[in-house]
Amino acid sequence: MAHELATTIDGRTAMAYAGETPWHGLGQKLDSNATIADWAHAAGLDYNLETCDVINGDIHVAGKKIIYRDDTKLGLSIVSDKYKVVQPTQVLEFFERYVGGFAQIETAGVLYEGRRYWALAKLDGEINVAGDITKPYLMLASSCDGSLATQARLTTVRVVCNNTLQMANQGKANVLVRHTSKFDADSVGDKLESISESLKLQAQMMKKLAKIKMDEAKARAFLAKMFGTTSDALNRQATRIYELFDGQAIGSDQDSSKGTAYGLLQAATQYYDWEGGRIQSNRLQHAWFGDGADFKMQIADELLTA
Numbered sequence: 001m002a003h004e005l006a007t008t009i010d011g012r013t014a015m016a017y018a019g020e021t022p023w024h025g026l027g028q029k030l031d032s033n034a035t036i037a038d039w040a041h042a043a044g045l046d047y048n049l050e051t052c053d054v055i056n057g058d059i060h061v062a063g064k065k066i067i068y069r070d071d072t073k074l075g076l077s078i079v080s081d082k083y084k085v086v087q088p089t090q091v092l093e094f095f096e097r098y099v100g101g102f103a104q105i106e107t108a109g110v111l112y113e114g115r116r117y118w119a120l121a122k123l124d125g126e127i128n129v130a131g132d133i134t135k136p137y138l139m140l141a142s143s144c145d146g147s148l149a150t151q152a153r154l155t156t157v158r159v160v161c162n163n164t165l166q167m168a169n170q171g172k173a174n175v176l177v178r179h180t181s182k183f184d185a186d187s188v189g190d191k192l193e194s195i196s197e198s199l200k201l202q203a204q205m206m207k208k209l210a211k212i213k214m215d216e217a218k219a220r221a222f223l224a225k226m227f228g229t230t231s232d233a234l235n236r237q238a239t240r241i242y243e244l245f246d247g248q249a250i251g252s253d254q255d256s257s258k259g260t261a262y263g264l265l266q267a268a269t270q271y272y273d274w275e276g277g278r279i280q281s282n283r284l285q286h287a288w289f290g291d292g293a294d295f296k297m298q299i300a301d302e303l304l305t306a
Helices: 036-042 088-097 185-191 195-211 216-227 236-248 261-275 280-288 291-304
Strands: 015-018 028-030 049-056 059-069 075-080 103-111 116-123 127-129 132-143 150-158 164-166 174-177
Touching (some): 036 088, 088 116, 088 185, 150 195, 174 185, 236 261, 261 291
Antiparallel strands (some): 015 103, 103 116, 116 132, 127 132
């Protein structure tokens, strides 16, 4: 399986981080006072996306355009001529209104040779579930091939194990901008001004899950339902999640997790973040943007009614 993290033109992994080494262990380390330009270079975001007509000899394809990188001239996609391009550096510049205030960029990078790009910033505050600490983050991500709408997304990271989880959809935890519309950083930022309310709702959800008791039989029955199997014949994924829940997950011995629905959610989250892909770069993509990200929230929603 190919690495999903891109490589810069000088051979580096197209990712950078500040602070402690992230769970995936990839990228260039920056200090906390790095500039936006420093971040762009270290994370491989210092390229522009250009467009040209789709032409093959005397044939011109009307209504379409090619998007390519200006540094490598690599063609990345063929899209409608109405497609609004968001430049890679714009995902970093978005945080200028927050950095130095209540957010600090911690990681940024490029996926799929330049087709997707993101930056992630840590927010002030934390969620405390019986001593189990989770910290909030704000991510901005986009794509140039139509695979991902430009999105500002609130997410959380559990300190003890670095498990990631999108925030509940209540409030304004996620803002999407389709590529048929021009990206307006100020407008997106304004829509996220209810960050504190979203954090409050996420904390309520986590604390509620920590109070729902989940014994062996209930955990196996729940996983059987989610994966379409039976309790006594769980498939490979469900079996591994159950093993993590039953004591093998990082932090599974904490009061918040031991024998609770919260512990089962964290077991599923650890599986998709740490074990779901064959290599680290693929796990990052899967955990943040792929099916794993959606399925973790689906599990959380279902556990609330278990």
